[in-house]
Amino acid sequence: MTIELQVPSAAIDTFIETLHSSPPPLARxxxxxxxxxxxxxxxxxFSIIDSQVLPGEHANVxxxxxxxxxxxxxxxxxxxxxxxxHYPFTNCTNCGPRYTIINALPYDRCNTAMAKFDMCxxxxxxxxxxxxxxxxxxxxxxxxxxxxxxxxxxxxxFNAFTEDDLLxxxxxxxxxxxxxxxxxxxxxxxxxxxxxxxxxxxxxxxxRLRQRKQRPAKxxxxxxxxxxxxxxxxxxxxxxxxxxxxx
Ligand SMILES: [Zn+2]
Ligand SMILES: [Zn+2]
Numbered sequence: 001m002t003i004e005l006q007v008p009s010a011a012i013d014t015f016i017e018t019l020h021s022s023p024p025p026l027a028r029x030x031x032x033x034x035x036x037x038x039x040x041x042x043x044x045x046f047s048i049i050d051s052q053v054l055p056g057e058h059a060n061v062x063x064x065x066x067x068x069x070x071x072x073x074x075x076x077x078x079x080x081x082x083x084x085x086h087y088p089f090t091n092c093t094n095c096g097p098r099y100t101i102i103n104a105l106p107y108d109r110c111n112t113a114m115a116k117f118d119m120c121x122x123x124x125x126x127x128x129x130x131x132x133x134x135x136x137x138x139x140x141x142x143x144x145x146x147x148x149x150x151x152x153x154x155x156x157x158f159n160a161f162t163e164d165d166l167l168x169x170x171x172x173x174x175x176x177x178x179x180x181x182x183x184x185x186x187x188x189x190x191x192x193x194x195x196x197x198x199x200x201x202x203x204x205x206x207x208r209l210r211q212r213k214q215r216p217a218k219x220x221x222x223x224x225x226x227x228x229x230x231x232x233x234x235x236x237x238x239x240x241x242x243x244x245x246x247x
Contacts, residue, residue: 006043025094026064048136050108063099063107066191070095072133083122086170089147093137100191101139109138120145143169151176158184185209197223 005012016032023029073092076084084090101113109115119127123142126134134140141147149172153159158179165175176186183205185198198205200222210216224230
């Protein structure tokens with residue numbers, strides 16, 4: 001990444017010290033190389049310009065891994081007054097997909113799976129505001145302009161839904177939870193592929209899953225909400241419990 005500064009030299013030292021001491025949450029600084037600029041180009045604002053790859057050159061940039069949701073985004077998802085309320089694809093510069101949405105480098109929105117989603121005015125305003133934590137976040141989206149949930153029911157045994165039920169974004173997660181409680185097996189499409197989910201306490205659902213996966217005996221992973229719930233299902237010594245806190 002190239003950063004061009006137009007400030008007194010003492011301010012450059014302060015800038016580099018600050019960059020080292022409090023970098024953005026996902027930043028990784030391998031090394032910093034300084035080169036004096038020959039011309040005063042007259043900057044009067046802060047901006048991130050589109051990546052430039054000259055003809056015949058290859059984009060030589062690191063690709064970030066996908067990042068789990070940050071606390072700020074979680075707070076927005078749980079806030080009924082926020083425009084991201086209950087929106088499962090909420091993300092920002094500090095979290096969200098990276099690797100799995102890239103089609104080509106450099107990592108700009110036009111080179112990602114988000115290229116076909118035009119940002120709504122509010123998302124566009126966040127994306128272009130240097131003081132917003134969604135500034136230049138390529139996967140930025142909201143319920144108005146981004147990916148939507150979709151529920152498809154293949155088994156007639158579980159198809160008690162109206163068309164409205166299946167279109168209502170606010171209800172789909174709740175409906176899916178109900179289906180799991182009723183013994184359905186759900187294939188949830190996520191960033192890394194499909195995640196097969198069913199009720200681990202439902203013998204019938206587990207035996208159908210084992211049959212379909214052709215895995216008659218090998219243990220299956222279970223999802224646990226937190227350590228308190230884990231303590232109800234498994235035994236472990238103190239060293240093992242302590243290790244889980246580091247994960
Ligand atoms: Zn976030
Ligand atoms: Zn939007």
